[in-house]
Amino acid sequence: xxxxxxxxxxxxxxxxxxxxxxxxxxxxxxxxxxxxxxxxxxxxxxxxxxxxxxxxxxxxxxxxxxxxxxxxxxxxxxxxxxxxxxxxxxxxxxxxxxxxxxxxxxxxxxxxxxxxxxxxxxxxxxxxxxxxxxxxxxxxxxxxxxxxxxxxxxxxxxxxxxxxxxxxxxxxxxxxxxxxxxxxxxxxxxxxxxxxxxxxxxxxxxxxxxxxxxxxxxxxxxxxxxxxxxxxxxxxxxxxxxxxxxxxxxxxxxxxxxxxxxxxxxxxxxxxxxxxxxxxxxxxxxxxxxxxxxxxxxxxxxxxxxxxxxxx
Numbered sequence: 243x244x245x246x247x248x249x250x251x252x253x254x255x256x257x258x259x260x261x262x263x264x265x266x267x268x269x270x271x272x273x274x275x276x277x278x279x280x281x282x283x284x285x286x287x288x289x290x291x292x293x294x295x296x297x298x299x300x301x302x303x304x305x306x307x308x309x310x311x312x313x314x315x316x317x318x319x320x321x322x323x324x325x326x327x328x329x330x331x332x333x334x335x336x337x338x339x340x341x342x343x344x345x346x347x348x349x350x351x352x353x354x355x356x357x358x359x360x361x362x363x364x365x366x367x368x369x370x371x372x373x374x375x376x377x378x379x380x381x382x383x384x385x386x387x388x389x390x391x392x393x394x395x396x397x398x399x400x401x402x403x404x405x406x407x408x409x410x411x412x413x414x415x416x417x418x419x420x421x422x423x424x425x426x427x428x429x430x431x432x433x434x435x436x437x438x439x440x441x442x443x444x445x446x447x448x449x450x451x452x453x454x455x456x457x458x459x460x461x462x463x464x465x466x467x468x469x470x471x472x473x474x475x476x477x478x479x480x481x482x483x484x485x486x487x488x489x490x491x492x493x494x495x496x497x498x499x500x501x502x503x504x505x506x507x508x509x510x511x512x513x514x515x516x517x518x519x520x521x522x523x524x525x526x527x528x529x530x531x532x533x534x535x536x537x538x539x540x541x542x543x544x545x546x547x548x549x550x551x552x553x554x
Contacts, residue, residue: 244421246475249433251487252424252444254455259432261439262314264415268408269311270400272418273322273389276304277370277378279419285368286361289345300374301381308387310439319403319413320382320389321396322375329529333477341367390536398533401426411538417441425471425530427464457491461498468530469500469523473507478526482507483514500527 249256261269280303281288287297311318326334348363382389392399397420405427406412415430416423423431427446435441449459450467459467473490475481481490485507493503504520516522 244419244476245425245471245487246481247487248421248424248471248474251457251491252449254457255444255449255452256433256442257444259441259443261311261316261417261432261435261441265315267414268317268319268412270403270413270416271308271318271320272396272400272416272420272423273320273375273378274370274396275417275419276307277374280304281368281370281374282365285364286348288368288374289348289364298377301378304378305381305385306437307435308382308385310437314439318387320387321399321403322379322389322391323396324392324394327394327478327529329478329525338369341369393534393536395422395533397422397426397428398530399535401428402533402535403538404428404430406538415443421471422476422530425468425476426533427468427530457495461495465527465531466494466498466500469503469527470494472523472526472530473503476526478529479519479522482511482516482519484511 277300280300283303284296284299286292287294288300308318308320344363345367348360348367351357351360351363379389379391390399390403397418400413400416400418401423403411403413404416408414415432416428417432417435419433421433424444424446429447430443430445432441432443450462451460452458453460462470470487470490472479473481473485473493474487475485493506494500497503497506500523504523508515508520
């Protein structure tokens with residue numbers, strides 16, 4: 243999920259932070275990020291559709307963190323993924339294939355009496371369903387928590403909201419585990435937030451303005467940064483063999499022009515570079531730059547009919 247190895251590459255720009263930093267302000271929440279993490283604790287129950295309280299542990303996980311934010315007087319704005327974006331179909335198909343394979347292996351281990359291994363495999367097999375998202379939306383509605391179902395990717399909607407002022411319906415930061423938010427240009431993101439509110443913050447303005455950091459993004463703009471992310475491999479386009487985040491950075495930092503970088507890449511990689519890569523690359527960059535989102539004025543509390551449109 244996200245840009246291959248981007249967060250590790252950006253480690254020099256990570257700052258430890260506690261969520262209370264945002265007291266009295268609005269913060270965006272990547273709904274599926276917390277839903278996925280919450281689902282791990284009840285993965286077997288969800289995969290096998292077993293009845294019982296443990297099946298809904300993911301809701302308790304989610305609301306514990308919502309209540310922690312409210313404890314620090316933070317207003318949470320929860321954003322859900324909406325419709326499937328066509329250019330992500332290959333990635334989603336591969337994820338579904340892996341989940342099915344893990345579920346099949348988990349069932350075999352369960353039959354063999356190896357519950358521990360089965361549990362680990364069920365964690366890899368579990369997926370967040372539209373029903374789970376709808377159950378969470380009903381809970382958020384009952385708790386008067388603001389939420390939005392994005393047209394497509396929640397990351398794009400969150401990045402858009404993070405670019406607005408609070409009086410326009412914006413948020414000051416986003417809590418997520420998805421590095422795609424950096425490629426979308428989200429100004430402030432908190433990753434790896436634990437149950438106590440400790441996390442790791444990356445602020446894009448500090449990334450572009452920092453002096454003395456390695457890697458340096460002093461001569462990057464948003465287009466170059468997004469191009470680097472796409473070249474490293476993302477959900478919309480796999481990388482060319484041999485091109486990871488470090489190589490993508492070096493090429494973009496050296497030539498500072500994406501068209502030139504593509505020409506050099508074609509020369510260096512030859513037959514390893516797919517014939518349609520240049521077109522696919524430009525389309526992937528365009529997805530990050532021109533993603534469809536709802537304007538803040540169009541994002542009141544979502545109706546239950548819209549809630550059923552959630553898919554992942």
